[in-house]
Amino acid sequence: MNIDMIRDAARRAAGHIRRTPLLTSPFLDEIAGRRVYVKPECLQHTGSFKARGAWSALSAMDPDLRSAGVMAYSSGNHAQGVAWAAACHGAPAVILMPSDAPALKRANTAALGAEVVLYDRATESREEIGERIATERGLTLVRPYDEPQVIAGQGTVGLEIAAQAAEAGIDAAEVLVCCGGGGLTSGIALACEAEAPGLRVRPVEPEGFDDVRRSLLAGGIERNDSLSGSICDAIVTPQPGDLTFPIIRRLCGPGLAVSDDEALHGMAQAFLRLKVVAEPGGAVALAAALLRPTEITGDAVVVVISGGNVDPEVHSGALARHGRTS
Amino acid sequence: MNIDMIRDAARRAAGHIRRTPLLTSPFLDEIAGRRVYVKPECLQHTGSFKARGAWSALSAMDPDLRSAGVMAYSSGNHAQGVAWAAACHGAPAVILMPSDAPALKRANTAALGAEVVLYDRATESREEIGERIATERGLTLVRPYDEPQVIAGQGTVGLEIAAQAAEAGIDAAEVLVCCGGGGLTSGIALACEAEAPGLRVRPVEPEGFDDVRRSLLAGGIERNDSLSGSICDAIVTPQPGDLTFPIIRRLCGPGLAVSDDEALHGMAQAFLRLKVVAEPGGAVALAAALLRPTEITGDAVVVVISGGNVDPEVHSGALARHGRTS
Structure with a gap:
């Protein structure tokens, strides 16, 4: 870095x-x-x-990995950033969001073309769930900050x-x-x-x-x-x-x-x-x-x-x- | 033009x-x-x-006229534009506003350094008051659009x-x-x-x-x-x-x-x-x-x-x- x-x-x-x-x-x-x-x-x-980090990550990815799809976990802004950057690059995106995320952020993420999966912020670990889904579907995880x-x-x-x-x-x-x-x-x-x-x-x-x-x-x-x-x-x-x-x-x-x-x-x-x-x-x-x-x-x-x-x-x-x- | x-x-x-x-x-x-x-x-x-037009007018004025001061009639955005541009040029500004103008706009105009003169729409003529003050103080009128x-x-x-x-x-x-x-x-x-x-x-x-x-x-x-x-x-x-x-x-x-x-x-x-x-x-x-x-x-x-x-x-x-x- x-x-x-x-x-x-x-x-x-x-x-x-x-x-x-x-x-x-x-x-x-x-x-x-x-x-x-x-x-x-x-x-x-x-x-x-968040659009900046998502654009940076997507634009730096290997094109084959990128076209297989990306995944993110986010309360909303990273979600929208990744959904937007993925759509711009023609890549599918799955976004894991807490069920109490603001309605506007959930709606926007879906409208930007991403698949939204909800989880419970208080009782579940988004990192664990995210990594499991990413592995199952062959998606590349775009972490919100430690990346x-x-x-x-x-x-x-x-x-x-x-x-x-x-x-x-x-x-x-x-x-x-x-x-x-x-x-x-x-x-x-x-x-x-x-x-x-x-x-x-x-x-x-x-x-x-x-x-x-x-x-x-x-x-x-x-x-x-x-x-x-x-x-x-x-x-x-x-x-x-x-x-x-x-x-x-x-x-x-x-x-x-x-x-x-x-x-x-x-x-x-x-x-x-x-x-x-x-x-x-x-x-x-x-x-x-x-x-x-x-x-x-x-x-x-x-x-x-x-x-x-x-x-x-x-x-x-x-x-x-x-x-x-x- | x-x-x-x-x-x-x-x-x-x-x-x-x-x-x-x-x-x-x-x-x-x-x-x-x-x-x-x-x-x-x-x-x-x-x-x-409106800040653009006011800046243009003030910056194009003869410096001696400008330092004598400017005047505007407005209850809104032109008032704030002229007040701001005048303050930036170190010129006094008198803004004639109706006494029923929104408190926010009066407060903003005054806070930008202009002298706000209120008049009663029903009983007073802003042109008469404006011309009297402009003449007394040697102020130049900045019209809102036909200028x-x-x-x-x-x-x-x-x-x-x-x-x-x-x-x-x-x-x-x-x-x-x-x-x-x-x-x-x-x-x-x-x-x-x-x-x-x-x-x-x-x-x-x-x-x-x-x-x-x-x-x-x-x-x-x-x-x-x-x-x-x-x-x-x-x-x-x-x-x-x-x-x-x-x-x-x-x-x-x-x-x-x-x-x-x-x-x-x-x-x-x-x-x-x-x-x-x-x-x-x-x-x-x-x-x-x-x-x-x-x-x-x-x-x-x-x-x-x-x-x-x-x-x-x-x-x-x-x-x-x-x-x-x-």
Whole structure:
């Protein structure tokens, strides 16, 4: 896992993956007490950065293996990313999803042409089920984060941030990244290490599901006690990845954690000030930037909104709670 | 009013105005029955394309006049655009707004640094008050659309569409544009005439407030009977502009009109499929592309979402009505 793999992924992505903009708002700057630069990966194909990792993995596969089909397990965004990238490559895809995944994500994954298989998040291991089905059907498993080509694809976000930060005159800043298994966090960190060493990545997680923050503090992998009970479904994972954590430990931290209500607040501000749709797990980094200013240093902060696949009722609830502007 | 003014406006805008992306979704393509390319100007500074025209006007002004200050009449997006552009240029701005303008828009305009002067629609004349203040303080009026440098600024959207369409391999398509006074429509049409002659601009308006469509049919300027009763507040104007209509008549048409409910449907699809926030008047072109397929020709259609400054309650109402995904 190195910067050359990220650069190769960026070359394979050209013409297929969107270069998302870097957005600003004087209103967000005022709330945060520093300049806030937002990378809205909700505008990526399939509504999240996961399209990058999936494209990278599929485009790097042996064509014969790829045409036999791929498999993924995911609460939704990796599912849609793999379904989309598979459809673009003409490859069949089977996606294993928790039965409590948001309806929009389930529907979208199926509509993108994938076969969806549901499992119980609380009592079953998606890794075990996934590997069994993949073996039975001769499918290649595309892991959501502990997969070098997936990390390389997510790292292309970091290459863009490095270039866009330079254009904006930012030479030192913290980069807040919504963090589940750590694929996006580690990929961005590797890209910034090579191309923007003044940028330091800090993972942001939901309170109570902050395995990466605790692992960084402990100096070794810590698990979450539970995997249910957060609205931030996209970024709740059992523990940091075996590939991602050593990178995160070397390059990132300290971690941050925000409450579900703070995530909803971040969603409302994305709506009001940036005109983009963030899902709860995609809004935790923005929430930290806006609501935890004393836990951040520097005149400027870069924030990744990692996805926007949220059910309408949840989004409207966030606005009802935090959408007042006066 | 010519293409060179638009190219000059684009040069002055470099580094200040965002180049918004061109977004796609296989779900929108399926609904529309053709490929749909969406230009989300809701992601522009201040949440609408109006920042482009305001930037163009302010950046083209004589510096001494500009530093004396500018004035605008507006209760909405033009107000915020002028306030923002004036603040960026260090120029004072006075915005005359009706006392019943939405609190959000008043607050945003003031927060962007403008002096907001309220007047009573029922008992006071904004022109009288505006002329008195402008004369007293030596302010220059920036008109919302019938102003060459404003049209030139809005035309930079068209330069970007021409370039992005070429990158996407589109050499012929209709370009649906949300249309009020016609500044954006005429600016895009002039840019496409010069740089993408296979693109034809078609204005889209709210039903019952379709003065441009009727003017095109009649061959001369027609007025709207009423100015109240549409949720598409941003694009309801008394009649086409004296500068904009001759351009629209020469290059654009036929016009399209959609109902308020269709505009809400467009907003919901922008949320679900593109993860961007559209206001009702900003969604009419997308609504036409999705819901009026038989009134459009060609394999591909380009759509401008002109703004995203919508109250949370209105947005949530659109999702409650049209946000179902199954």
